[in-house]
Structure formats: structure tokens, C-alpha cells
Amino acid sequence: MSEPLLSIRNVVKQYGQHVALAGVSFDVRAGELFGLLGPNGAGKTTLLSIVSCLLEATSGEALILGQRASTRDRNLRRSIGIVPQELAIYGELNARENLNFFGSLYGVTGDELAKRVDHTLEAIGLTDRANDRVETFSGGMKRRLNLGAALIHQPRLLLLDEPTTGVDPQSRNHIFEEVRRLAGEGVGIVYTSHYIEEVQSLCSRVGIIDHGKLIACDSLPVLLAQMGGVIRFRVPDDAPSLREPLRQIPGVEINGHDGPFVEMECRDVKTALMRVIALLNERQIELISLETTEPNLERVFLHLTGRALRD
Amino acid sequence: MLTWILAKKDLRLLLRDPRAMVVLLAMPLIFILVLGVSLGEGFGQKPDDRLRVSIVDLDQGFADPDAGSGAPKLHWSKTVERDLAQTGGIRVELIPTLEEAEQLVAGGKRAAVIVFGPDFSKQMTQSSFLRGGVNPLFRDGIDLEALDARVLRDPTQLTAASIIEQVGQVTMLRVVLPWMIGRAFEKIGDRMGFILANTLQQMFPNYDLTGKTWAALTRAPERSDDGAEVSTYQPPAGSGLLNRGAQRYQILVPSYTVMFAYFLVLTVGWLFVAEKRQGTLKRLRAAPLSRAQILVGKLLPCLMLSIAQGVFLLIAGKLIFGMSWGTQPWWLLLVVICTSLSAMGLALLVAALAQTEAQVAIYGTLLVLVLAGLSGCLMGDREMMPENMQRISLVTPHAWALVAYKQLLANPAAPNVALVLQSCAVLAGFGVGFLMLAWAMLRLDDAT
Numbered sequence: 001m002s003e004p005l006l007s008i009r010n011v012v013k014q015y016g017q018h019v020a021l022a023g024v025s026f027d028v029r030a031g032e033l034f035g036l037l038g039p040n041g042a043g044k045t046t047l048l049s050i051v052s053c054l055l056e057a058t059s060g061e062a063l064i065l066g067q068r069a070s071t072r073d074r075n076l077r078r079s080i081g082i083v084p085q086e087l088a089i090y091g092e093l094n095a096r097e098n099l100n101f102f103g104s105l106y107g108v109t110g111d112e113l114a115k116r117v118d119h120t121l122e123a124i125g126l127t128d129r130a131n132d133r134v135e136t137f138s139g140g141m142k143r144r145l146n147l148g149a150a151l152i153h154q155p156r157l158l159l160l161d162e163p164t165t166g167v168d169p170q171s172r173n174h175i176f177e178e179v180r181r182l183a184g185e186g187v188g189i190v191y192t193s194h195y196i197e198e199v200q201s202l203c204s205r206v207g208i209i210d211h212g213k214l215i216a217c218d219s220l221p222v223l224l225a226q227m228g229g230v231i232r233f234r235v236p237d238d239a240p241s242l243r244e245p246l247r248q249i250p251g252v253e254i255n256g257h258d259g260p261f262v263e264m265e266c267r268d269v270k271t272a273l274m275r276v277i278a279l280l281n282e283r284q285i286e287l288i289s290l291e292t293t294e295p296n297l298e299r300v301f302l303h304l305t306g307r308a309l310r311d
Numbered sequence: 312m313l314t315w316i317l318a319k320k321d322l323r324l325l326l327r328d329p330r331a332m333v334v335l336l337a338m339p340l341i342f343i344l345v346l347g348v349s350l351g352e353g354f355g356q357k358p359d360d361r362l363r364v365s366i367v368d369l370d371q372g373f374a375d376p377d378a379g380s381g382a383p384k385l386h387w388s389k390t391v392e393r394d395l396a397q398t399g400g401i402r403v404e405l406i407p408t409l410e411e412a413e414q415l416v417a418g419g420k421r422a423a424v425i426v427f428g429p430d431f432s433k434q435m436t437q438s439s440f441l442r443g444g445v446n447p448l449f450r451d452g453i454d455l456e457a458l459d460a461r462v463l464r465d466p467t468q469l470t471a472a473s474i475i476e477q478v479g480q481v482t483m484l485r486v487v488l489p490w491m492i493g494r495a496f497e498k499i500g501d502r503m504g505f506i507l508a509n510t511l512q513q514m515f516p517n518y519d520l521t522g523k524t525w526a527a528l529t530r531a532p533e534r535s536d537d538g539a540e541v542s543t544y545q546p547p548a549g550s551g552l553l554n555r556g557a558q559r560y561q562i563l564v565p566s567y568t569v570m571f572a573y574f575l576v577l578t579v580g581w582l583f584v585a586e587k588r589q590g591t592l593k594r595l596r597a598a599p600l601s602r603a604q605i606l607v608g609k610l611l612p613c614l615m616l617s618i619a620q621g622v623f624l625l626i627a628g629k630l631i632f633g634m635s636w637g638t639q640p641w642w643l644l645l646v647v648i649c650t651s652l653s654a655m656g657l658a659l660l661v662a663a664l665a666q667t668e669a670q671v672a673i674y675g676t677l678l679v680l681v682l683a684g685l686s687g688c689l690m691g692d693r694e695m696m697p698e699n700m701q702r703i704s705l706v707t708p709h710a711w712a713l714v715a716y717k718q719l720l721a722n723p724a725a726p727n728v729a730l731v732l733q734s735c736a737v738l739a740g741f742g743v744g745f746l747m748l749a750w751a752m753l754r755l756d757d758a759t
Contacts, residue, residue: 052597053597054593054596054597074599074600074601075599077597077598077599078599080597082593082594082597084590084593084594085590086589086590086593087589087590088589088590088591088593088594089589089591090320090324090589090591091589092323092324092327092328093320093323093324097320097323101316101320102594102598104313104316105313105316105317105595105598105599105600106598106599107599149594
């Protein structure tokens, strides 16, 4: 396995008595899309600020390409692209001027800069609006440019802090495609979001952070395996005769059986569902309604923290 | 290089910000325009509370035939003017033509004007107690008509006219009487012999009866010419609706150039706060830039804009308002640069203190207006302030800028270059001081 691009080692950040990060550790490898989930104030932005050399950790260290991230290290910043939560672009400049400016700051100049600007504009789908002032853009277009400004210097590590806040579905898909493409090119990506479904659909590995602690960090299948799926169905009458045969289905636990309503948790929703249908057919019991819920991060988060992500 | 990239970006932002352009360029021009049109002609001129005696001097001079052929012409009007000018509390103003004098009196701009006719010296020379001579004495003093002189009076200002006429009468007595007495005693000496003349001199030892001036007659020393000046009436400059070229613009343009230079506080403050608010400052900090590069990159365009503003207003002052740049225009550039430096320092200090755009607007506007009021910029002319306030105003950089501008613009014939240099040095000192303070106080890491 390759060396990690980013290695967070027991990072602690304290502001006086307040502990923002309490010993966080994880690795991100080249080409990996690492999701960081956590509610507001969990410590995600603080962690990203330390990684992007804007803040010093109180203890522990963040290593990027083997070098310790520090506010004093200006060269290391060339390897990092940061997409802040805010729309950190200039509304009075046009899209091309914004990209030119941020590229120049990282030492990209001349023909190379022009080439990269054109390429980035195409990648974020703004070529036809390149010369329009950003203040005339929709929220989604601004978000895409916000991403583009972090890519112009071709960083090896990309930090995305809630990159799709307030974005329309079309722009969100554009951003997802670009993020996946970058990961495919070997860029290591840390993606923080409120939106669990985004992280679930994009990231191969996920860390869940709460109150400054990393309470779970693993690949998505392993995290999801912690939780089962749910099958809910309704039959015409109370069917006590079903209780026992349902219990005997392997990997199934009956959560509730209230008259005609049945709710059961199962490790493998598909297999369990086939068994339920077969059982009902066998006993000639009519199925009035059926609902299934696959295991997801929302339920994992709820299970681990005792509250929903947006509480 | 990175600094210049930042500076170029901010310059572009500033030039695209109509708010900054209005505050920095349009507002000062509007202030100057409104005040220039509405202020009186005396604004911007040195205040003088001495009694002004206006004279039209048409006297052609006269050669005394008793002095023999080839004797130079006597100009008695000049003697009268000098006597008046040597009198404390009085200033003498010569009006070049009778028509102008009549217009000034008719317009109520002068209460009275003394007019010496072409034969004034001739009549004066011929004034005598003797038979055949001109007798200018009458019950009320000197009969001006007898000497080809008269007083133009504004009937609406009779009190002031009477005061001026009485001042004129006293002077005329001081000139006419010794002349007549002296001439008379010369004749006595000529006709009645040395013994009688000598006897009379012994009877009146305190007087030189043949002296033809008041000082000689009274055996008193001649009066000093110190401070005695005769000025020539200058019609109020300025033409058209804007009064182009009027003296007031020599004061108004620099005053409002200085005052609005410090409105840079708002522009720089907004620029910094906007960077913080929109998150771009965070992105700049995450880029391979030092704190110094970020600050210099932001300040450089502001300094350039401020200098351009000063130069623009001086050019507009010349082209629109007809002001003069004086005899040392290049020194004006130094004053503009030093003023901009101090304004930029103050601007960064406000940017360090303010957290929001509203705070910039409140702190900035308050500071700019208080300093403008304290320095005298707000009222246009610093000379209008009491002397102790003028001294106090030197705690503001504005006042030093005005001192320098005054030397170059209001005193163009002989500007005190040393004073201009001193003022520029103080302005630069203010700038460096403000910048150092701001450097210590400004926190860029608010943007994490």
C-alpha cells in the first residue's frame, strides 16, 4: 500500500479551556476520497485549518507528503488546494480573472496559466461564462468556480469544506463528477459535509467526528455493516401465526408486531425480503403495503452519537 | 512579484467599485463646486481689520514756478497718501480709475472714496495765506473742492463715509498747513528781512515756521515708513458662474483634497472587511504568501489610488475652477504623496479595528469628519480658526498638509520651501506611525 498523502496523528487543538479537537488520527492516500462527517462545531473546519497550514495544532501533527503542516511553511501550501465553506472568490472580477489571480498566487504564469485556466473552466462547466462578472452567477456557478480556484495550481491534496452548500442539483452533479475525476487522477481528497448522502455516494472511506473526537473511521461497507436494514409491511388482519416463522429467518430481529403492522431489522434486506414474500405466499396472506430501508450513514451516525446529524 | 499580483487585483476591484469612485473623486469636486459658487469674494483673503481709505489719484503733478525753471514736478497726492499710510490703523487702497470708484461706491462696496483731480498738485502748490493764492481753509477744515479734490460717498453708508472723510481731513491739514505756513514765513523773510524772521523764530521756539512739513513745523522726527503700504485695488477674480480663478479656490481645492484623501479610510476598510467576510482572505492566507506580502499587496493600490486622487483634484482645480498651481508645482506632488502616505496609515489602522462594513462606515466617517473639523479642512480655510485652535490643529496630519499647500498655493510668490519640507516630513511621520500601529494590531487570522 502506498504511503499516505495526509497523515493526521493524534491532533489536539485547544482554545483556552475549550477542546476543539481531542486527539484525532487518520490517513488519506493518493486517489482516496475521504469523507469527514460531523455536526456544526464538531471540529471539522478546525481540522481542515490545521491541515491547510492556517492554524497550529496544540499537540500532535498533520503530515502532508511526509512534511509537517505548519503556518510558517509556505512551500507546502503549493501542494494543497482548499475549497472553503464561504464563496471565497471575487464577485467584481470575472471567472477567468479569478482563476488567473489564484493561479498566479501559486506561481503559475504565462501560457501554462492560460492553458490551466481554460482547462479548469471547462472542467467546472463555466467556459461560456468565463468573461462574465462572478456577481452575476447563480449560487451553483459560484460554488463551481470556488472549486475551480482551488484546482488551478493542481494540488495533490484537496480539502473541500461543505462544497455544495446552497447548490442546485445540476451544479452538485458537476461538482461530484469533478471530484471523482480528480480522485481518479490520484488527488487525495478530504470531503466534509452535512449531507450524509453526498458522503455516502462519493467517499470510499468515512470518518465521523463529534465533539472533537473521531468516533468512527473506516471504509463505507464496514461502517454500514454495523447497522442492518429495515423491512416494514402490513397484512389484512392480525397474523400472530407469522411471528414465529419470521423469527426463524436468519439474521432477522422483529422490532415490532402491532396487529397487522410488522417491522423487522435484518442484516441482508434482499434475502430477508425474499423469505418474507415466500412465507406470505405459502400461507396465502395478502401483502397490503411494503417498505424497505437499506442501511445508511444517517443511521450509523444516529447509532454512534445518539442524535441525527442536523440536530 | 506576488505583492504586485495582489496589488493589481485590488486596483482592479477598486476601479470597478462605483462607491469608491464617488467618495474619492466626485464628492470633493461637488464640495468645492458648491462652496466655490456660494462663498463671498472675501473668502480666502487675508483678514484685515484696519480702516480702509480708498483713493483715486488722477493728480498730474505740478512744478513750483517759485523753485525756478527745471524744478521737478511736485506730486502732492503722493504726500497725502504716504501720510495716510503712515497713520496707525489705516490702510490705503488705490483705485485705478474714477469709473471703478464710482461703481464701487454705487454698489455699496466702498462707503467713500477720496478723489484727487488732475490739478491737485497745482492747487496745493498755490495754496497760500497771501493775496492771489489758493485758500483751501474753511470752517470745517480743508475745502477739497478748492484743491481739485472731492469725496465720493455712498448715501447708504454715511457714518462710515464721514469717518473716512474726517481721517482724510486730518491728513490734509497735516499736509496743507505746514506748506502754507512755511511759504508765508519764507515771504516774510524775503520782504521784511532776516531780523524780523529771526525775531519770530525766537518768539515761537517750539516751531520751525519755515518748515513745510508737519514734522518740520513741529520740530518732530519724521514718521517711519514701517508697515506703511499702499495697495492697489484688485477686482475680485473669478469669472462665470463658477467664479473661475477666484482666490477662494486656492484655499478650497487643497482643503477638500486633503479632507477627501482621508476618506481612503472607508475604501481600505471596506476592502479589508470584504476580504474577511467573503472568505477570500482565508484563501490568501492559505496561499504561499507572507503576512507582509498580503498587507503590502493591499496597501500599494490604495496608495496609488490616493495619489491619483490628489493629482486628479489638483488638475480638476486648475481646469474646472481656474486655480493656480503657484510657482513651484512639483512641490505639490510631494505634498500629495506625503498626504496619501499618512491617509493610508490611518486607513489601515481603522481596518485593523473594524470588523464589519458597518463599523468601517461608522468609525471611518466619524474619524474623518472630526479630524477634518479639528484641522480646519471642513470649513475650507484654516485661517478662519482662532489662533489657539490653529495650534491645536497641528495634532492632525490634515493641518500639516494644509500648511504645505498654503505655502505653495496661497503664497506663490515666495513659498517657504523649508516649511513645505517640514510639513511633508511630519506627514510622512504620521504615515509611518499609523502603519506601525496598524501592523501590530491587524489580525489576519480572524479568517480561519
